[in-house]
Amino acid sequence: MRRTRRRWTTVVASAAGIAVLVGSSIQDATSAATRPGPAPEGRPASARVDSVMVNQVGYLPAGPKRATVVTAATTPLMWRLRDAAGRTVTTGLTTERGIDRASGHNVQTIAFDTFRRPGRGYSLAVADKASYPFSIGRTIYDRLFADSMRFFYLQRSGIAIDASLAGAAYARPAGHLGLAPNRGDTEVPCQPGVCDYRQDVRGGWYDAGDHGKYVVNGGISGYQLLSAFERGTHVRDPGGIFGDGALSVPEHHDGVPDILNEARWEVEFLLRMQVPAGRPYAGMAHHKVHDNQWTALPTQPQDDPMPRELHQVSTAATLNLAAVAAQAARLFRPYDDTFANTCLHAARIAYTAAKTHANMIAAGDDNIGGGAYDDADVSDEFYWAAAELAITTAEPAYLADVVSSSHHDDDVFTREFSWGRTAALGRLDLATVPSLLPISERHLARASVAAAATRLLGTLNGQAYGLPLPATGYVWGSNSAVINNAIVIATAYDLTKDRRYRAGAVQAMDYVLGRNALNQSYVTGWGENSSHNQHTRIYAHELNPALPAPPVGSLAGGANPGLQDPYAAAHLAGCAPQLCYVDDIQSYSTNEIAINWNSALVWMAAFLSTAAQEP
Ligand code: 9MR
Numbered sequence: 001m002r003r004t005r006r007r008w009t010t011v012v013a014s015a016a017g018i019a020v021l022v023g024s025s026i027q028d029a030t031s032a033a034t035r036p037g038p039a040p041e042g043r044p045a046s047a048r049v050d051s052v053m054v055n056q057v058g059y060l061p062a063g064p065k066r067a068t069v070v071t072a073a074t075t076p077l078m079w080r081l082r083d084a085a086g087r088t089v090t091t092g093l094t095t096e097r098g099i100d101r102a103s104g105h106n107v108q109t110i111a112f113d114t115f116r117r118p119g120r121g122y123s124l125a126v127a128d129k130a131s132y133p134f135s136i137g138r139t140i141y142d143r144l145f146a147d148s149m150r151f152f153y154l155q156r157s158g159i160a161i162d163a164s165l166a167g168a169a170y171a172r173p174a175g176h177l178g179l180a181p182n183r184g185d186t187e188v189p190c191q192p193g194v195c196d197y198r199q200d201v202r203g204g205w206y207d208a209g210d211h212g213k214y215v216v217n218g219g220i221s222g223y224q225l226l227s228a229f230e231r232g233t234h235v236r237d238p239g240g241i242f243g244d245g246a247l248s249v250p251e252h253h254d255g256v257p258d259i260l261n262e263a264r265w266e267v268e269f270l271l272r273m274q275v276p277a278g279r280p281y282a283g284m285a286h287h288k289v290h291d292n293q294w295t296a297l298p299t300q301p302q303d304d305p306m307p308r309e310l311h312q313v314s315t316a317a318t319l320n321l322a323a324v325a326a327q328a329a330r331l332f333r334p335y336d337d338t339f340a341n342t343c344l345h346a347a348r349i350a351y352t353a354a355k356t357h358a359n360m361i362a363a364g365d366d367n368i369g370g371g372a373y374d375d376a377d378v379s380d381e382f383y384w385a386a387a388e389l390a391i392t393t394a395e396p397a398y399l400a401d402v403v404s405s406s407h408h409d410d411d412v413f414t415r416e417f418s419w420g421r422t423a424a425l426g427r428l429d430l431a432t433v434p435s436l437l438p439i440s441e442r443h444l445a446r447a448s449v450a451a452a453a454t455r456l457l458g459t460l461n462g463q464a465y466g467l468p469l470p471a472t473g474y475v476w477g478s479n480s481a482v483i484n485n486a487i488v489i490a491t492a493y494d495l496t497k498d499r500r501y502r503a504g505a506v507q508a509m510d511y512v513l514g515r516n517a518l519n520q521s522y523v524t525g526w527g528e529n530s531s532h533n534q535h536t537r538i539y540a541h542e543l544n545p546a547l548p549a550p551p552v553g554s555l556a557g558g559a560n561p562g563l564q565d566p567y568a569a570a571h572l573a574g575c576a577p578q579l580c581y582v583d584d585i586q587s588y589s590t591n592e593i594a595i596n597w598n599s600a601l602v603w604m605a606a607f608l609s610t611a612a613q614e615p
Helices: 144-154 215-232 258-272 315-332 337-356 379-393 396-404 423-432 439-462 478-496 499-512 566-571 595-608
Strands: 010-013 019-022 049-053 066-071 078-082 088-093 095-099 106-111 119-126 134-136 288-291 308-310
Touching (some): 049 119, 066 119, 144 258, 144 595, 215 258, 215 315, 215 595, 258 337, 315 337, 315 423, 379 396, 379 423, 423 478, 439 478, 478 499, 478 595, 499 595
Antiparallel strands (some): 010 019, 078 119, 095 106, 119 134, 288 308
8 A cells, every 4th residue: 555645736627628637746657748748759649648547556466457548549559567676577559449538538448457466566658658556466455444444433523533543643632522612512402493402413423524414424324334344244254354353443342343333423423313202303303413604624623613503304314314223223233232222213213204204305505504415305215214124124014115115116226326316225235135025025126236237337348447437427426426336336246246247346446546537546545646635624734734634545525527616616617527626625526525435435445355355
């Protein structure tokens, strides 16, 4: 693994309207390389090579090994794989791919799958351009799981972050425990006119770069950690990544797997957001809690002086709580019967309340001091919650709701799943989790996952950067879209053991770790040129050098042509989708951190250090 070295990177629009990467560079493989201009003297213009993009972390010996070349050339070029000493160890010819719609560049691809010799410091060279260095090895991803999980401990609210677990730079006092200047989260009132009580909603994870806590997004994030663990109960785990003591959490060595302890921190918060019996909307969950005004960057959680407010209950939040609490109930059962009962009870009550108040939709304009997380269609959340309750309890009433859902016969994988599109979460669990449900349901669910994965492989093969996302798919948090699609492919591998799925899932991560048009690894500290200025109030090193940068293992949101923040709008205008990213703290629509994005990374990191290592 390589740590990030300081460098700045930005993206500008070239005269041709194609965004290019410029910036000071560590090794001049890229910055000069990607600057368009006349071809070097003596070299025919048709052979000009701008850059060679690889997974900057590396490749598994048995895995696919693909790279992408940006070049004006329209005939195949010779590539050379060099070892750390600069010796050429193998060569081949590139494959022409024409203009890549996502980036607007003319590209060619390299496949060197058959070269399997482990080592560090390899690089791929085409003409006079070389890629960033990378490794080949079985264990290259081994620390990715722990790094991506540590992110969650550092995002915890309501607990002091311990230097011995987090590292001195990341230690801080507890945030939002009612101590001045904080004005939450132990007795939080509602927004004016919404309710007349106060609720203790301490704990949970801060959502992202802000200090808000949102049940809707906490839902998918908690689900993905629990799902990674649940998958771990039926696959080989040679590295013991799901064990008690595997991670940096304070609940080390308590007899409970560490990943479950981390997930519990969020599940307990979700339960606190539920309206207790005897109050209006009892059983429903408040949509979110956050400051009543936006705070400035940087602001440490313990220094946040803003009043905190609970927002109206919503059907979506209530169903997120029902789904995740039902899932938690079955997973905590072997470790803590009382907590499992508490979760299941809360899940049942939430589900019933959501059916009673089936159309309480969070307002899209409720975005002062926190994000809206509005979602007008909750039919998918109903399906997901019914599926989790059915799997956990095997009760016919929940199964009947699964079967009668409009999503039951739907292809729920037509777009990537996300915090607002959750039907796939239910479907993946129906397909993978052993339960007492009718076997016909399992078969249907499994067939739908395999069909979706096959289709995603088609998408991936159609992309010159080899990712399971079409050129039209770059949304806010696009990196999580890529990874969530990879999870569907990975799940198909778990179900079928068809190696094409494993190869596709592994290859999808190449994009995230550097094989993209910006030559950018989006995971802090992973890869030579990795994101390290993400939008966050806590790790705002870019604005105050006394503060740490985002921790190693933080996933940036990623390319997003929506340009919904002023910095992106000013710096990225006209960008082709895959180039709409800037590693600057101001760009929250391309470069934030978020729990639902890191939870996707956690899931895939677990896959990479388990299934990906199977012979
Ligand atoms: O991830 C969310 C994305 O899908 C939405 O398009 C965007 C705008 O509503 O909000 C994103 O979520 C942000 C949330 O609203 C507030 N905390 C930070 C989240 C990540 O940017």
